[in-house]
Amino acid sequence: MSSHTERNRPVPLPAGSLAAGPVPSATAAILMGKVARRYYLEGRSKVEIAQEVGISRFKVARLLDEALATGLVRIEINPLGEIDIDASTRLQDALGLDHVVVVTVADPAPAAVRRQVSAAAATLLGEVLEPTDVLGLPWSRSVYAMVQALRSLPPIEVVQLSGAQTLEGEDASAIEVVVQAARLAGTRGHVFYAPMLVDDVATADGLRREPQVMDALNEARRVTKAVVGIGHWAPGQSTIYDASTEADREQLRAAGVVGEMAAVCYDARGHVVRTPLDKRLITVPGDVLAAIPQVIAVATGVDRAPAVRAAVTGGLVSSLVVDDALARALLAG
The missing domain is CATH 1.10.10.10 (Winged helix-like DNA-binding domain superfamily/Winged helix DNA-binding domain)
Known part of the structure; x- marks a missing residue:
């Protein structure tokens, strides 16, 4: 009928x-x-x-x-294209977030899932940004894929929130993420050349004293909206986990770390955890990231469910874009 x-x-x-x-x-x-x-x-x-x-x-x-x-x-609420409206609504209500977008993925390959979910995040970002906003972008594969999917932005400032983590087979840098977004906005980006994780504290201290790094990390305090990827503290689920030493990993696990965003680590309650690894990281301080008014998190894969749930519990994110498998895991509790 x-x-x-x-x-x-x-x-x-x-x-x-x-x-x-x-x-x-x-x-x-x-x-x-x-x-x-x-x-x-x-x-x-x-x-x-x-x-x-x-x-x-x-x-x-x-x-x-x-x-x-x-x-x-x-009453039936059917999917609208690739967006599962019913799952999005139920997950938003369950988590109490400003926005939730659940994407029904067409190709289960991890890279394809990332591209599809990140494209949905680009659409959401375009809808919520205002000309008065300052946008913060750290390095992550999901954020890079999101920027690639953007077609336009209002005339906003864009701030780099972290250094870059070199990944085998990928040559995109944190600077490219910010520069491309700023170009779409028709404005300048606050960028710097630095890795996200270095081998020793002295090198990290020296990099933080570089004028470009100091400028960008200071500008991070003005950020009103940010898009971040969520990493689960486990092999293959976080670029920082994979780049750190086994001693670093064990130390953070002992401290209760379950996830990270822009290399800011947090525990199962979503509380930012200060660790010795912080001294070797070039990224926005945890308190500054936690103070950003609106943070859109992009995450894929059921294995990241504990890290996503913790970030929501601690109020570290205000909106979420996920694939349908991860959404089901989150709804199952």
């Missing part, structure tokens, strides 16, 4: 499928069906239906409630 234009309207169930509640008598079911058809499929008001059928509008309202309760009518 439904049509394309009635996609999100309640639709009558097929005969014999009244399973949601007690089955009404035949006459009551026919009246209920008549009222439901006029209201849901024909768009009549309750007052109009009451006049046509010869009952009160209060009885019309009661019949509509019973139609839902008995299963005569069910």
Whole structure:
């Protein structure tokens, strides 16, 4: 009985499928069906239906409630393209976030999932940015893929939040991420040349004293919106985990670290954890990242569920863009 234009309207169930509640008598079911058809499929008001059928509008309202309760009518919210509207709504309500976008992925390959989810993040970013915003972008593969999918930005400043982590087979840098975004905005970007993780504290201290690094990290305090990737503290789930030594990994695990964003580590409660590794990292300080008013996190894969859940619990993110498998894991608790 439904049509394309009635996609999100309640639709009558097929005969014999009244399973949601007690089955009404035949006459009551026919009246209920008549009222439901006029209201849901024909768009009549309750007052109009009451006049046509010869009952009160209060009885019309009661019949509509019973139609839902008995299963005569069910409400379906169908996917809109690649976005799963129902899962997005349920996850947003469950997590209490400003925005949640759940993407139904077409290709299960990790790189393909990342590209598809990051493209959805680019769309969300374009919708929420205001000309008065200052956008912060750290290095991450998801953030890089998101910037590649952007087509335009309002005239905003863009700030680099971290150094770059060199990955085998990938030559994109943190500077390229910020420069490309700033070019789309028609403004300048606050950028610097530095790795995200270095081998010793002295080198890190020297890099932080570089004017470009100091400028960008100071400008990070003005950031109003940021897009970040979420890394789970496990092999293959975080570029920082993979780049650190086994001693570093064990030390952070002992400190309760479950995830990181822009190399800022946090525990299962979403509290930023200060670790000795921080002294060798070139990135925005944890308190500054936590103070950014709106943070959109992009994450893929069910293995990242603990890190995503912790970031939400600690209020480190305000919006989330994920693939459908990760969304199911998060909804399952």
